[in-house]
Amino acid sequence: MGKSIAPTGDAINRPVRYRGDASLHRLTSDSNHSEIRQVIMAKIVLAAGVPHPPRLVKEIEDSQEPLKSEAMFRQVRQHVEKAEPDVIIEVDSDHFVNFFYNNVPAFCLGLAEESEGPQEIWCPMPQYTVKGHVPMAQDLLSYGIGSNFDLAAAHELRLDHSIMIPLHFLNPGMEIPVMPLYVNGFAAPLPNAPRCFSLGQMIRGFVEQWGGNERIAIIASGAFAQDVGGPLRGWIDEEWVDTVSGLLEEGKYETLAGRATAERMAAAGNNSSELLNWITLTGAVGDTRPLFVETDNGSAYGVWELDK
Template sequence: MAKIVTAFGTPHTPFLPEQVSKAPGQLKPEAMMNEVRQRLEKAKPDVIIVFTSDHFVNFFYDHFPAFCIGVIDEAETTPETGCNMPHYSLRGHKKMAAALHRAALKSNFDLATAQEIKLEHTIMVPLHFITPDMNIPIIPIYNGGLAPPAPSARRCYSLGRMVRRFVEDWDGDERVALMASGSVSLEVGGPRDTSWFDEPWVETVKGLIRKGDYQGVARRATEQKMLAAGNVAHELLNWTTVFGALDGALPDYLDSQRGSVFAAWDLEDGR
């Protein structure tokens, strides 16, 4: 059977690649990305299931599903203002993604599907640093929290549990990585300055992660609390989905800068 061998989470700050290119080896976020990259390389995954949020590249208010899985053979990046990265092409794992979609429906998770997607910074900024060779296929699962009302954190946690069951039942030997993309506290284009973040909330979430109390995060991450932490702080839902698949495993790496958390889990022992 397949197994989840690692999980990780990072922010997807769009201007980070350019910042790092201008000051290599000098920025803390680059060092934290490298910590995560080293752990992913050690795990040697065959596929990465990516839990992310689309920032109005594939979806808009007139068509914004609560959850959508990309059932793709291949996808390419699209140019974005403020995100200076090379053009990338990534393979998907279409067979596994299609099976995951069917398993989700049987488990009462009504995921939409997309057979064509454009890759944007919410996926590509983490992978730019963590898998620079772009040689690991992905299965993207989008969360519609950017356009409230959002799925609840508890629903996302349950989706993560379902994904874990699917991987364990999958008739294959893939080594699977899980990726959570996004920040815990962040305001973009809202009334608060982008330098603002909810430090007590970030420390609360970090403390719960450190203890492995992932259900505690799901209980506390109400829609009101996430909105209070920033107009895009719903990105925590991507993390909460991964938490549901961890079975209580503790992180072997955890750090943060302002409203962004970086974490990695070694799950090789099957936990």
């Protein structure tokens, strides 16, 4: 997939990198605390939403013609490269690899030092080992619980295609540590969309108070309207796709969260509650509007640039 997009070196131990106004590069002994925090504070530099068709890697390899999905992943990856993230928070819905109907947490944070995937033997793509960022994940867990989010924690994870397809294209060398954040998108009762939006806001608050200097990308993985093996298979609720993409483009994130009821998402197909992952992302981007939202077969590709 070409050159690695990851920065070299250990992101946790990396020296502070000074960016932005050149006056901030010349800190003196009488510089005040706020100036120092402006230089060294962690920040969300990029957010992106993408789909995760399980056979996409093979389809691209076998296709005699360029596919839209390949071009779109390439475009998103260019923005990831530009942002130079040190850590990725990937918001996803587990496809019954780690959890099943008898025990599905509303929200679960991955705390594994490393994980492997994809676990599905039928998913035609390379196998990878993905590094975690345990110190940050542990602090996010504590911060989340202190913010009244009863997050579950998983110290061991098996990564499925919905995590690995985006990483294959956007973090192909797997050098960038990844913190998986699972949102229940399949086993009713689902977390409601406004709660997922608030979860994203909590993540933003955590990053702003985190003591490191990491540059963080948030990636949401999932569809807007899709039915897998059900009575709506093959049909795409284009009206709902247009509604979702339009509200994203306009930056009307809370309006989207209000309209994305469990009933409305179910009407668009049994896989459509993956939209909750995107809604979680929107809670973390503040008032920033996307550079683009490009729909594709019931899903979409979108990028938010926050490092300005």
